[in-house]
Amino acid sequence: MVAADGKPFTEPAAAQIKAETLSRELGGQYQVYRHPQGGYYVSKRVEVDLPPCADAATIVTYPALRSFVKELLLLATGMLVFAWPQGSIAWAEALLARTGLSAPGVYQVVAVLSWVIHYAAAVVVLWALLAILFSMLANRYVLTAEYVESQYGIIARRTARVELGAIRTINLKQGIIDRLLNTGTLQFSSAGTSGVDVVFARVASPRDLERQVDSRRNQGRGLL
Numbered sequence: 001m002v003a004a005d006g007k008p009f010t011e012p013a014a015a016q017i018k019a020e021t022l023s024r025e026l027g028g029q030y031q032v033y034r035h036p037q038g039g040y041y042v043s044k045r046v047e048v049d050l051p052p053c054a055d056a057a058t059i060v061t062y063p064a065l066r067s068f069v070k071e072l073l074l075l076a077t078g079m080l081v082f083a084w085p086q087g088s089i090a091w092a093e094a095l096l097a098r099t100g101l102s103a104p105g106v107y108q109v110v111a112v113l114s115w116v117i118h119y120a121a122a123v124v125v126l127w128a129l130l131a132i133l134f135s136m137l138a139n140r141y142v143l144t145a146e147y148v149e150s151q152y153g154i155i156a157r158r159t160a161r162v163e164l165g166a167i168r169t170i171n172l173k174q175g176i177i178d179r180l181l182n183t184g185t186l187q188f189s190s191a192g193t194s195g196v197d198v199v200f201a202r203v204a205s206p207r208d209l210e211r212q213v214d215s216r217r218n219q220g221r222g223l224l
Contacts, residue, residue: 008039018042031215043211059143059212067183067202068132075128081121141200143209145216148188150198162197164217166190172206186210 009018009032019030019042030042140151149161168191174184184206188198203209 008041010039032218057145059209061141061143061200061203061209063136063139063202064181064183064204065132065136066181066204067178068135069177069181071128071132074124075132078121078124078128082118082125135202139201141203143212143216145219148198148200148213150200160198162188162190164213166192167213167217170210170213171196172210174206182206186213188213 016032019032022030022042032042134154138152138154142149142151145164147161147163148167149159152158167188169189171187171189172184173187178184183202183204185202186200186206186209187196188200189195190197200206200209
């Protein structure tokens with residue numbers, strides 16, 4: 001919700017009055033957030049659907065399993081082919097029968113290729129399973145009242161952190177499948193750099209998490 005002229009509020013006090021009016025007239029809790037293009041806007045507060053954390057001021061989340069659509073499809077397809085190797089042989093034989101080819105040597109080649117496909121499916125299953133498990137175990141994302149932080153690694157760990165007050169822009173990357181599954185990637189850039197400093201990849205409820213970051217940034221600046 002922006003000002004009457006369709007532009008963001010220029011003063012936080014005016015935005016706060018609008019938030020209180022909407023909360024009173026429509027019910028629910030409306031809050032003031034900083035607009036990415038400058039100024040302020042009002043939006044209804046939405047609770048973040050994220051894993052609970054021992055510290056109420058800290059949110060810890062990981063890549064969502066449902067975001068690995070391609071890997072899960074490869075895993076399911078590979079498991080099907082691996083569990084039913086005769087299916088590929090039957091399919092190849094039916095294809096040969098329709099083309100009129102029936103030489104014994106051709107059937108032997110088809111049988112060999114079918115078993116190659118069978119073991120290739122096992123490799124695909126293993127790769128997809130390891131890709132999902134490694135990504136979910138190696139990536140950890142933290143939001144506190146002071147900073148956002150991404151941690152990568154299982155044994156050796158690499159950490160990237162940006163203070164909330166130093167965040168310049170927050171970009172949300174979502175494809176069509178991501179929108180349907182309510183997943184996405186958040187990119188945080190600080191005022192001191194030209195690139196992306198911290199990335200929360202494949203997280204669940206990314207817009208809710210973005211609102212949490214905005215809310216904590218505004219609280220730190222005394223806007224809420």
